[in-house]
Amino acid sequence: xxxxxxxxxxxxxxxxxxxxxxxxxxxxxxxxxxxxxxxxxxxxxxxxxxxxxxxxxxxxxxxxxxxxxxxxxxxxxxxxxxxxxxxxxxxxxxxxxxxxxxxxxxxxxxxxxxxxxxxxxxxxxxxxxxxxxxxxxxxxxxxxxxxxxxxxxxxxxxxxxxxxxxxxxxxxxxxxxxxxxxxxxxxxxxxxxxxxxxxxxxxxxxxxxxxxxxxxxxxxxxxxxxxxxxxxxxx
Amino acid sequence: xxxxxxxxxxxxxxxxxxxxxxxxxxxxxxxxxxxxxxxxxxxxxxxxxxxxxxxxxxxxxxxxxxxxxxxxxxxxxxxxxxxxxxxxxxxxxxxxxxxxxxxxxxxxxxxxxxxxxxxxxxxxxxxxxxxxxxxxxxxxxxxxxxxxxxxxxxxxxxxxxxxxxxxxxxxxxxxxxxxxxxxxxxxxxxxxxxxxxxxxxxxxxxxxxxxxxxxxxxxxxxxxxxxxxxxxxxxxxxxxxxxxxxxxxxxxxxxxxxxxxxxxxxxxxxxxxxxxxxxx
Amino acid sequence: xxxxxxxxxxxxxxxxxxxxxxxxxxxxxxxxxxxxxxxxxxxxxxxxxxxxxxxxxxxxxxxxxxxxxxxxxxxxxxxxxxxxxxxxxxxxxxxxxxxxxxxxxxxxxxxxxxxxxxxxxxxxxxxxxxxxxxxxxxxxxxxxxxxxxxxxxxxxxxxxxxxxxxxxxxxxxxxxxxxxxxxxxxxxxxxxxxxxxxxxxxxxxxxxxxxxxxxxxxxxxxxxxxxxxxxxxxxxxxxxxxxxxxxxxxxxxx
Numbered sequence: 010x011x012x013x014x015x016x017x018x019x020x021x022x023x024x025x026x027x028x029x030x031x032x033x034x035x036x037x038x039x040x041x042x043x044x045x046x047x048x049x050x051x052x053x054x055x056x057x058x059x060x061x062x063x064x065x066x067x068x069x070x071x072x073x074x075x076x077x078x079x080x081x082x083x084x085x086x087x088x089x090x091x092x093x094x095x096x097x098x099x100x101x102x103x104x105x106x107x108x109x110x111x112x113x114x115x116x117x118x119x120x121x122x123x124x125x126x127x128x129x130x131x132x133x134x135x136x137x138x139x140x141x142x143x144x145x146x147x148x149x150x151x152x153x154x155x156x157x158x159x160x161x162x163x164x165x166x167x168x169x170x171x172x173x174x175x176x177x178x179x180x181x182x183x184x185x186x187x188x189x190x191x192x193x194x195x196x197x198x199x200x201x202x203x204x205x206x207x208x209x210x211x212x213x214x215x216x217x218x219x220x221x222x223x224x225x226x227x228x229x230x231x232x233x234x235x236x237x238x239x240x241x242x243x244x
Numbered sequence: 245x246x247x248x249x250x251x252x253x254x255x256x257x258x259x260x261x262x263x264x265x266x267x268x269x270x271x272x273x274x275x276x277x278x279x280x281x282x283x284x285x286x287x288x289x290x291x292x293x294x295x296x297x298x299x300x301x302x303x304x305x306x307x308x309x310x311x312x313x314x315x316x317x318x319x320x321x322x323x324x325x326x327x328x329x330x331x332x333x334x335x336x337x338x339x340x341x342x343x344x345x346x347x348x349x350x351x352x353x354x355x356x357x358x359x360x361x362x363x364x365x366x367x368x369x370x371x372x373x374x375x376x377x378x379x380x381x382x383x384x385x386x387x388x389x390x391x392x393x394x395x396x397x398x399x400x401x402x403x404x405x406x407x408x409x410x411x412x413x414x415x416x417x418x419x420x421x422x423x424x425x426x427x428x429x430x431x432x433x434x435x436x437x438x439x440x441x442x443x444x445x446x447x448x449x450x451x452x453x454x455x456x457x458x459x460x461x462x463x464x465x466x467x468x469x470x471x472x473x474x475x476x477x478x479x480x481x482x483x484x485x486x487x488x489x490x491x492x493x494x495x496x497x498x499x500x501x502x503x504x505x506x507x508x509x510x511x512x513x514x515x516x517x518x519x520x521x522x523x524x
Numbered sequence: 525x526x527x528x529x530x531x532x533x534x535x536x537x538x539x540x541x542x543x544x545x546x547x548x549x550x551x552x553x554x555x556x557x558x559x560x561x562x563x564x565x566x567x568x569x570x571x572x573x574x575x576x577x578x579x580x581x582x583x584x585x586x587x588x589x590x591x592x593x594x595x596x597x598x599x600x601x602x603x604x605x606x607x608x609x610x611x612x613x614x615x616x617x618x619x620x621x622x623x624x625x626x627x628x629x630x631x632x633x634x635x636x637x638x639x640x641x642x643x644x645x646x647x648x649x650x651x652x653x654x655x656x657x658x659x660x661x662x663x664x665x666x667x668x669x670x671x672x673x674x675x676x677x678x679x680x681x682x683x684x685x686x687x688x689x690x691x692x693x694x695x696x697x698x699x700x701x702x703x704x705x706x707x708x709x710x711x712x713x714x715x716x717x718x719x720x721x722x723x724x725x726x727x728x729x730x731x732x733x734x735x736x737x738x739x740x741x742x743x744x745x746x747x748x749x750x751x752x753x754x755x756x757x758x759x760x761x762x763x764x765x766x767x768x769x770x771x772x773x774x775x776x777x778x
Contacts, residue, residue, distance in 0.1 A: 146640065160631065189308070203285075203286075208430060208431060208450040
């Protein structure tokens with residue numbers, strides 16, 4: 010298959026020229042994913058912290074639920090969000106279908122369970138260490154939650170990265186609610202799907218490589234932050 | 245304390261949501277959404293003609309390219325202003341059910357049966373599509389079907405019926421339903437050396453032909469008519485009636501028809517305009 | 525009715541606080557973990573604002589007793605009353621504890637202390653902060669990550685953080701085990717100061733020398749039971765119980 014070699018050279022060429030059409034798609038991918046991860050964190054971090062600290066009946070059920078939701082198929086999420094945002098659906102009046110907003114919502118739904126479940130895990134470990142101190146100092150639970158979130162912030166970066174990885178690589182949900190509309194809702198993954206269906210496998214793979222490189226850059230940046238934190242014994 | 249914590253987080257989420265979606269909401273350019281099929285997009289036709297319409301009218305056309313079945317369903321939900329698809333009976337039913345205002349012919353091309361150059365079923369050069377399918381069935385050579393209720397799939401099933409082949413029984417053996425778009429199905433056929441049926445436009449623009457070639461073509465049964473429909477604003481108030489109608493008028497008018505005829509890939513014309521001139 | 529207001533840590537010795545004089549009354553206290561009886565039938569009155577040292581061989585239940593008194597564990601039997609009141613959120617806010625292995629937040633030294641200041645929200649806390657940083661020689665360490673400090677530095681920080689809460693009772697669970705002598709000295713000086721300021725101090729230690737230096741009265745535990753509670757002088761000179769005698773003579777290892 011000469012496609013592989015083609016793809017690599019094509020990928021570098023695309024990056025080298027900084028193709029404006031590609032730039033637009035990359036920018037939208039990042040914008041949608043960053044917004045979705047931000048929303049997922051705003052919802053998921055407090056819930057994860059609460060699950061790690063509070064002891065209430067049914068807590069175990071919630072933990073199992075969120076762990077299960079981590080495996081939510083993107084297509085199912087896409088379908089649910091489509092049904093919500095469709096003109097025939099309850100939120101149709103918002104006119105969000107086939108806009109980046111719809112894609113952000115779908116990805117938020119996908120990523121939030123990951124943030125909740127992994128945050129719960131990370132903070133449970135830290136809470137095991139801090140719990141006696143919190144109790145001794147009579148720290149209210151919401152302050153304890155903030156403390157755990159802050160002190161585990163570098164460990165939580167990995168959690169956020171997991172969410173980012175899921176969102177940026179996902180195609181099933183965004184193609185349904187975004188519609189892969191050129192210049193409006195076309196992101197890296199839907200562009201890859203489109204090129205694949207056009208049979209332009211080399212270009213599709215090249216776009217995949219570009220996506221991989223972007224993900225690599227984001228991961229490397231976060232890991233560098235984490236490494237410096239570890240030197241300070243903050244992680 | 246608890247309420248304060250939650251109301252603070254809720255406020256943060258809301259604020260973030262607004263910030264994140266604001267650019268999308270603020271987007272008040274004039275645009276319509278056209279539910280269309282993969283063939284019009286994958287062949288590059290829409291990319292070629294839509295800018296001409298935008299330049300003239302100032303209306304941006306946003307295309308959601310899915311199978312005809314999916315496009316009809318989305319339009320039924322009011323998620324789109326105009327339908328541009330290719331399954332005439334289903335389109336007529338859509339209008340009859342009151343979801344569309346009126347159906348107009350736009351253009352046509354034809355379907356072709358492609359398969360491996362080795363042609364184990366021996367259909368090369370045939371111009372009788374049902375006979376070709378009959379031979380494929382008899383040889384039990386693999387056939388990749390869209391299996392997605394698209395316009396192409398509807399047509400393919402009709403041809404199998406004419407060929408008196410029970411594909412339901414063969415499903416999973418030599419008859420393989422990919423359940424995906426034309427491109428993905430062509431990829432699958434190329435991958436497993438199977439026969440498949442494609443619209444000519446997608447086939448010509450398709451770049452991963454591999455060992456596949458056109459084997460059967462030219463049957464009147466393989467005629468592929470595209471139609472355009474304005475989604476009924478009486479069913480869905482959000483439908484952009486005027487802008488949608490403007491697009492339809494352009495598409496079936498002289499300019500649009502000329503633009504369609506002018507679109508060529510590798511020197512081949514992919515779509516043939518055949519809108520009926522309005523006589524009023 | 526005693527003054528329920530939390531008083532700031534006094535800046536000059538001798539400023540006794542009424543709350544610290546509340547009697548700590550322990551009746552029939554027992555604790556069972558996984559079927560093992562760790563404490564059994566403890567009766568104890570700690571009426572004064574004295575510096576009480578709890579001694580006893582390993583496994584005697586000293587740490588568990590501290591945790592019960594501080595409300596970190598719930599008793600299996602018996603009651604703990606402080607000024608006639610059960611332990612609750614409010615009373616526990618007027619206590620503080622230093623653990624044998626300090627648990628410090630993953631932050632700088634100053635941020636660890638600021639955490640306690642923020643919790644207390646009293647105007648005096650900021651003033652107290654600079655006093656404690658001076659007393660415990662933390663100024664040069666202020667911007668260092670707490671978890672990179674030496675053992676002695678960590679424990680000095682933990683003590684400062686506990687005292688920032690301006691507790692009426694301070695519990696310490698073997699705070700000076702394996703620490704450098706300089707840190708031990710700073711910690712003991714600070715405990716003296718806190719004690720003089722009216723904070724009741726309850727200290728678990730294995731170090732006989734430290735006990736002699738600090739103790740005003742001594743509680744001796746052996747195998748989950750209280751065998752002796754007496755003034756420090758009489759405990760060290762003429763221990764009443766055979767167990768305490770044997771322990772002081774170095775004859776009980778467990």
